Amino acid sequence: MSLTSIVNKLYFQPRRHELERYTHEGVAIQRKVLKYLIERGTNTEYGRNHLFSTIKSYKNFAQNIPVNTYEELKADIDRMRHGESNVLWPGQVKWYAKSSGTTNDKSKFIPITSEGLQHVHYQGGKDVVAYYLSNNPNSKLFSGKSLILGGSHSPNYNLPNSLVGDLSAILIENINPLANLKRVPSKQVALLSDFEIKRDRIAQETLTQNVTNLSGVPSWMLSVLVRVMELSGKKHLQEVWPNLEVFFHGGIAFTPYREQYEQLITKSDMHYMETYNASEGFFGIQDDPSDASMSLMLDYGVFYEFLPMDEFESENPNIVPLEGVEIGRNYAMLITTSCGLWRYQIGDTVRFTSINPYKFVITGRTKYFINAFGEELIMDNAEQGLETACKATGAMISDYTAAPIFMDANAKCRHQWLIEFTKAPSDLKEFTTILDRKLQEINSDYEAKRFHDITLQELEIVPAREGLFNDWLKSKGKLGGQHKVPRLSNSRKNIEEMLEMNTKKML
Numbered sequence: 221m222s223l224t225s226i227v228n229k230l231y232f233q234p235r236r237h238e239l240e241r242y243t244h245e246g247v248a249i250q251r252k253v254l255k256y257l258i259e260r261g262t263n264t265e266y267g268r269n270h271l272f273s274t275i276k277s278y279k280n281f282a283q284n285i286p287v288n289t290y291e292e293l294k295a296d297i298d299r300m301r302h303g304e305s306n307v308l309w310p311g312q313v314k315w316y317a318k319s320s321g322t323t324n325d326k327s328k329f330i331p332i333t334s335e336g337l338q339h340v341h342y343q344g345g346k347d348v349v350a351y352y353l354s355n356n357p358n359s360k361l362f363s364g365k366s367l368i369l370g371g372s373h374s375p376n377y378n379l380p381n382s383l384v385g386d387l388s389a390i391l392i393e394n395i396n397p398l399a400n401l402k403r404v405p406s407k408q409v410a411l412l413s414d415f416e417i418k419r420d421r422i423a424q425e426t427l428t429q430n431v432t433n434l435s436g437v438p439s440w441m442l443s444v445l446v447r448v449m450e451l452s453g454k455k456h457l458q459e460v461w462p463n464l465e466v467f468f469h470g471g472i473a474f475t476p477y478r479e480q481y482e483q484l485i486t487k488s489d490m491h492y493m494e495t496y497n498a499s500e501g502f503f504g505i506q507d508d509p510s511d512a513s514m515s516l517m518l519d520y521g522v523f524y525e526f527l528p529m530d531e532f533e534s535e536n537p538n539i540v541p542l543e544g545v546e547i548g549r550n551y552a553m554l555i556t557t558s559c560g561l562w563r564y565q566i567g568d569t570v571r572f573t574s575i576n577p578y579k580f581v582i583t584g585r586t587k588y589f590i591n592a593f594g595e596e597l598i599m600d601n602a603e604q605g606l607e608t609a610c611k612a613t614g615a616m617i618s619d620y621t622a623a624p625i626f627m628d629a630n631a632k633c634r635h636q637w638l639i640e641f642t643k644a645p646s647d648l649k650e651f652t653t654i655l656d657r658k659l660q661e662i663n664s665d666y667e668a669k670r671f672h673d674i675t676l677q678e679l680e681i682v683p684a685r686e687g688l689f690n691d692w693l694k695s696k697g698k699l700g701g702q703h704k705v706p707r708l709s710n711s712r713k714n715i716e717e718m719l720e721m722n723t724k725k726m727l
Contacts (some may be wrong), residue, residue, distance in 0.1 A: 224361050227362055228357075236354050237287075238519070239351075239515075241605060244576060246516075246518050246542060246577065247542055249407075249519050250541065250542050253518070254281065255557075257523055257556055257558060260310060261308075261562070263310065265308075266308050275571075282525075285556075286563065287539070288562060290328050293561070293562075297316075301377060303379050314382045314383070315394075316385075317330040317499035318385055319387075319500075330559065331560050331561075332451075333558060333559045335558040336501070336521060336557060336558045337390070340522060340558060341501070343517075344503075344517060348493065348495055351493075351515075354507075355507075355508070361432055365402055365404045365429050365432065366403050366433050366434075367412075367426055368388075368555065369435070370410040370411060371386025372412065372436070373385025373386065373390065373411065379423050387498075387499045389410075389411055392407060396593040404422075404426050404431065405422045406425060407589060409421045409422060415672070415674050416674050419674065420447060425612070431464055432466075433464070433467070433468065434464070435466040437471035437473050438471075438472060443675050445457060448460060456484065457485045458485060458486070458707060465490065465491060467490075467493070472591055472592060472593060473710065478492070479525060493506050495514075496514055498566065500555060500559070500566050501559070503516065504516055504686075513579040513580055515578070517576055518542075518578070522542075522555055522556070522558075524542055524555060525554040525555075525556075526539065527551060527552040527554060528552075529550040529552055529586070542578060545572050546572070547572050547573065548571060548572070549572070550583055551565055551570055551572075552565060584710075588708040588709070589710070590623065590635060590708045591677055595676055597635070597663060601659055601662055601663045601666070602620075602708060605658040613645035614645065615641055615643055617641040618642045619689040621637075621706060621707055621709070621715055621718065622709075622715070623681070623712045623714070624636070627710075633674075633675065634676060634677040634679055635679040636680045637655075637681045638722070639681055639682070640683075640685075644683065651681065652681050684722055688722050691721055692714075692721055695717075
């Protein structure tokens with residue numbers, strides 16, 4: 221028997237039998253998770269303040285604990301980062317995943333407890349393999365190496381052994397030593413902070429390895445693969461790694477990149493599998509290659525709630541647990557986790573495509589945003605950046621929109637802004653540079669993607685003719701009233717329509 225067959229039989233097949241319980245026992249599984257989380261949190265400061273000891277039902281839970289964003293939990297997390305114990309979760313938390321910022325902060329710091337690390341994040345990775353082997357029984361996944369991209373980490377204040385960094389770096393730092401035997405690149409290279417150097421080192425290290433699978437964010441991985449092809453001089457990736465069989469991807473939408481991957485990897489038996497893993501937890505896995513929706517992972521240390529998006533601005537929205545969701549309705553997702561996040565609004569929106577089993581697709585964010593490359597640019601970032609650029613150059617803006625330009629053949633990409641100036645800057649290049657630098661200053665993820673122009677190049681500004689945005693709204697029957705131009709979007713649909721109108725009117 222092959223190593224893959226042995227590992228599959230000993231571990232992954234038994235786990236798949238447990239996962240089959242999702243189909244008919246999902247609600248019961250989630251109730252058990254909630255009970256565990258409340259019991260673990262009862263003697264924390266947060267648990268005492270919110271009377272966890274009196275919670276006997278989901279109704280009590282929802283009554284006692286408010287819905288939280290990062291701003292509500294930030295003060296407690298800051299205290300934890302300075303060494304305080306038993307604040308949001310029992311004990312002292314040593315690890316913090318650095319994520320994109322909020323309105324008030326450049327970065328968020330999500331606590332990663334030992335329970336969360338093992339029973340949420342690592343369990344998610346194991347279950348991805350369990351599902352994959354179930355769909356591909358002849359796989360030779362473990363006959364070679366896994367190319368796993370990681371970020372970097374740095375010390376957290378002056379606490380011994382306490383670090384902050386990308387979730388991927390935390391996972392690599394704490395991974396089982398046995399798993400390191402099947403992973404590339406080396407830990408030293410994987411945790412390098414300079415992506416330009418890291419990309420080159422990864423390509424050099426893996427060029428002669430037997431890589432069977434890839435794991436990472438599509439944009440970052442594509443940049444690495446382009447470098448592999450440059451060094452190898454080959455035309456297609458399977459000429460470098462003939463046994464490559466699957467790319468486990470997540471973090472951002474894969475659709476804009478699929479065509480580029482299929483041009484790079486032309487073998488007919490290449491597989492692509494989506495995952496929904498974030499700094500806050502591991503939530504979904506595409507268990508059926510013919511279905512784009514993902515299974516909601518129910519028996520980790522995560523309890524889910526769902527806020528209907530059509531009630532998002534309501535003072536008393538009808539937030540429901542799993543048993544209350546409806547197929548086809550758009551929800552903002554709330555999570556309570558074994559990392560000490562209580563009724564936490566993660567900012568993602570989902571729509572269920574199935575119940576029993578509970579399967580869903582990610583529909584977007586609760587606010588305008590661009591997250592085409594992992595940069596998570598939010599509307600507040602855009603407003604701050606434009607304000608700074610206008611003040612510095614004396615320009616004035618009447619309207620704007622922005623969207624990504626996806627990677628070209630050289631793995632380059634950028635944001636494109638369409639701006640209608642009421643007073644144009646004397647030097648558009650200066651305005652562009654100031655805006656771009658300000659966005660890097662206030663958004664750590666955008667800053668990381670802009671580093672050395674490796675993945676994200678300096679943004680582009682296209683001046684809009686006078687009246688363009690009103691003309692576009694009018695063409696949609698949305699001129700006047702409460703209708704607004706969408707400021708930021710992952711899709712190019714709106715901006716392409718506006719660019720066409722901009723050109724036509726100017727002729």
